[in-house]
Amino acid sequence: MSNITLGNLSYISREELAEQLKTSSSAPSLPSHLAIIDVRDSDHVGGHIRGSTWVPSSELDYKTPELVRTLKDKEVVVFHCALSQQRGPSAALRYIRERERLDQGRGGEKETGDGEEKEPGKEKGQKVLVLRGGFTQWQDKYGPDKGLTEAWQKDIWEFGY
Template structure:
């Protein structure tokens, strides 16, 4: 059984992710957005949208396509439930599929504060955020 838990999944700050996005090649970093209908109004540039409801179906595809990616960052709106849960399922399935040693070659993170905190600082930055609609986020 896997030793990975929600508590042991590392968190990544929005500033660290911003720096990685600015300096990494796409093959080294993947951002997985597991928001559902709350995906409307913007997303982190280059992120892959995998609504929570489709994660089980898309997990084998993600494992294949992200096999050699160095860092994978999951997030939802606040990264309190859906993001950490998806990251945990992905990390455990990766370990189960490829073995514990291979599983550890990839770093899996949860974005601290999710898209809500991301958009507070980087929402208007078109280099980092796509399709941003400020009015949708104004209430946050």
């Protein structure tokens, strides 16, 4: 059983994530080391972070093993929902636990090699983060920026979430 909990997940601010997207030479796609997973459900309308992958939280039960396999070479995986209070952190935790389960099935080690355990969410060099404030805070600052946000609709967001 994993010792990782919601309480020890790591977060990234909207500013830090935007900076990674802005400095990417691969625009309009994401930098090759980064994946952004949007787990909003029907509230996905009104825009999304450029290059993000939409995996509704209602589909995570069967899509998480596939995500672990397809994202295995990414250095950073960022999860978010609307507010990143429930679905986003839960998805990140589910992803980390599934990755651990699959690694154990392959005989993978949780240790760094020097007898110390790795930080939660950083096994095999991959960092799993949650976007602080979710898409709601993201769009509040970066919604109109077409270089950072796709399909943003001002009329959906102008009166808040």
